[in-house]
Amino acid sequence: MMENNPGTQPLLEVQNLSVDYAASNGIVHAVTDVSFTLHRGEVLGLAGESGSGKSTLAFAISRLLRPPALIASGKVIYHPRLRADQQQFEQSTLPVNVLDLTSEELRSFRWNELAIVFQSAMNALNPVMTIGAQIMDVLKTHRPGMSGEARKQRAIELLRLVGIASDRLKSYPHELSGGMRQRATIAIALALNAEIIIMDEPTTALDVVVQREILTEILHLREQLHFSVIFITHDLSLLIEMADLIAIMYAGRIVERGTQRDLYLRPRHPYSYGLIHSFPTLHGPRRRALGIPGSPPDLRAVPLGCAFHPRCPLAFGACTTHLPALRPVTAGSESEQQAACHLYDVRFTSEAPTTQTIAAQYAALAEGSGTR
Amino acid sequence: MSFSPQEATTSGSEIASEPILEAQHLQKQFPLRRLNPFGPKRAVRAVEDTSLALYPGRAMALVGESGSGKTTIARMLARLYTPTTGTLSFQGQPVGANLRAYRRNIQLIFQDPFSSLNPVHDVWYHLSRPLKLYKHARNNVEVTKQALALLERVSMTPGEQFLHKYPHQLSGGQRQRVAIARALAVQPRVLLADEPVSMLDVSIRLDILNLLLRLKEEEQLALLYITHDIASARYFAEDTLVLYAGQMVEGGPSEEVIQHPKHPYTQLLLSAAPDPDRLVAGKGLAPLPARGEIPSLVTPPSGCRFHPRCPSAMPVCKEHFPPRTDLGAGHWTHCFLYGDGSGTAFGGNGTTKE
């Protein structure tokens, strides 16, 4: 039942997570009050620009944060399941709060249940070990019962899975091209059949053709091995093509959440609209586009009320004083789409705007600022 | 100021003005140190036989991935590198030894806005240097006045607030604007922008691109826009040139090249580029027509360097680099699928000569 459609079983529930950085002259709220649920076999995309908090969020979930970063509040509930292989997490299927795990439990959690692929493979791979040795190292650590020969076979199998020939087992990272290195890190991440793979900008440093190959491979592997993916990137156009569910972050909060179609065809939050239309199109009419005026806020000086209001073409009074909460776009509906915007709050706006209205406001901005 | 669709303006074949900068058959090799002094000479063959022309008031995009040679070409045009062979002419005159006079007319904008500004100097200093060196300002008072005017042209107002800031106090977009202002201070005729927005946040990229377009219109600058993002090439430039591993493979009006790509590499690039419209059309992620990676430039494949990855490769592709085939309306390509330069144009489906 774990195929392309996102399963209905929740796998990871993040509830009201907040992360602060204690800087020398104050506290910076990197992530505030983030909640979402990841289901089995689902690809969740986290999109945002600098200061959005997306990478911090990923690190917080995997408990990789170091001081001065600290998790201020919230829970990360993981729902394990009984697995076919011997290694079982907690020997039970009771949900656990990842943030409460002891270091023993954390070691077992990491890589067995949750694996991470980082942005720069060159930095994530050990330059003085062959990639075969690095894969087998992971296996040796977490599967002490495995024999050397079995480890080697598994390493070859993993490399084959990501499209690397087995004769590369003895290659050093610097001998491989950028794309192959990134594939090697994916192979390492898959070594223990993790349930969740977090990918932090895995293809940003790669050329567009290699990027496409790797993304296609990730989706293919997902179908085969049934893991879930949290895909973090600033490139929203990529997510629209490959994620099931997308959450857009701005200044540490989630401002909109929805499916790929919803977000592309009917973006509700003005920031989402602006972000999607910051990517010039390959086909269709050629039109002047504006992006979003202004720039992402410095987290040390986040505007009061809605953090986006200084840049928003539809901002009004309440936006400068009250912080909007993430709520369904059509009140009372079961729709997945949610936006944190007063435009959809009946207490502030009598009639919610359509995507066309938002488009019109942005277009007016483009006309009016002809000299920009 | 409205943005007129490019189809309405002059197409490649009827340029009204003369090219302001023309490069013919540029080639660049970087010699490598030989460990074995008796072995063959090794070099990185970065750029092979590239020719292009830039016109005032028009933008040309150079599209390619890493290792395609696009940055090397830009640096050769700016005479930061000397071409191994080939000629460069500015306003019809060959570029001679007087580099300072030449550099007055051509300026480069770099990819990383932070490292292109000196971290120990403030904005005023950065703008003052070209103003003083090219004698546009004679004393500090004039420098300040002109610096404020430059900042206003790049939409950094009020200028006084920025004059004494250091690069680390500015955001990425602001730094890039300062870099553009610095380039403008020289009063060049040509701007070479090397991936000017790749390192900026997505939502501000269009702002900077629109700024460059506005400057192009107002001052009739010739722009060269180097990028790996073919969609932004379509947005920004009237003409596009596609590079692969140091060789030009296709070129022409942007719309023509992007909607009707002829060279297999261009087709590969377009199918690999993110295209959310595919989602709406109901298609999934399209399978790529070719796999593989960019070859090493020290020992590149012979003939057409794309042949190891090309789904339509023919034996002749390994032997020589295909000569140019004109496809009409200013669109051209270097591919044996379309012609061998002998005057016979083939059908677009790759029928062979036999």
Add this chain to the structure above:
Amino acid sequence: MRVLRGFWSLVTLNGKVMVGSGIVGFFVLVAILGPLFIHQNPLKFTSALLEPPSAAHWLGTNQGGQDVFIQLVVGTRTSIFWAFLTGVLVVIISVTVGLLSGYLGGIVDDILSLITNVFLVVPALPLAILAVEYFARTELTIALIVAFTNWAWGARVLRAQTLSMRNREFVTAARSGGERTWRLIFFEILPNQLSIVAASFITTTIQVLLAVAGLEFLGFGDSATVSWGNMLFGAYNDSALLLGAWWWFAPPGLCIALLGSGLALLNFGIDEIADPRLRREPGLKVLKKQKAVA
């Protein structure tokens, strides 16, 4: 006025810099102003031999009846002067050699690197002793020798830094903007290396201070000059330790140690002054989290 205010904000940047510059500033003030208040010849012999500190002689007298305090104050000027002078000389040489060989490369680099490497291995102290015996037994000789044997390390470091910096984009940008080579070296690259240059200057100054004091202590200084090292030499020769005349050897020793520590503290904090990126931004208020309108 703006310059003074800027200077003051630099000095009060952090604790280390404050304490360090306080100590060094104190000694510099004493060196400049102290001897103006002394109306007595420090070498004058009196009949009050080896007397402990008293109202007449603040730090007592030595074996020859000379006032220790007066000698200390006058000696400060000598010691500091030579230390800083040599430091400046070393900086000038190492900056020029390091930057030129790093930026220009080629044959210039080859020659200058060869010279640098030679000077790196020359032993300082034995050479100083030899030179002092051969040429003239003055502080100048010692200072020159110490300078010639200490510039090489700084030059090496600066050369390496320049090599990596000359390919930085802001250098390329300045070059394509028409800057001339010498301006590129001294106005674009050098300001980025100020922290290394300053650290090198301070380190050298400490070394010179200790080297000069050491050589004087060994008796190679000019006994007619009053300086801390010579005071220590005198104290050692006349067995001040055995005689329990702590007021003779302790003050000059302490001064050397204190000045050295002050300089070292300054060194630790100097990075922040040179690099504008590390200067503290105006403080941010503790942000209160807003409650979402649920």
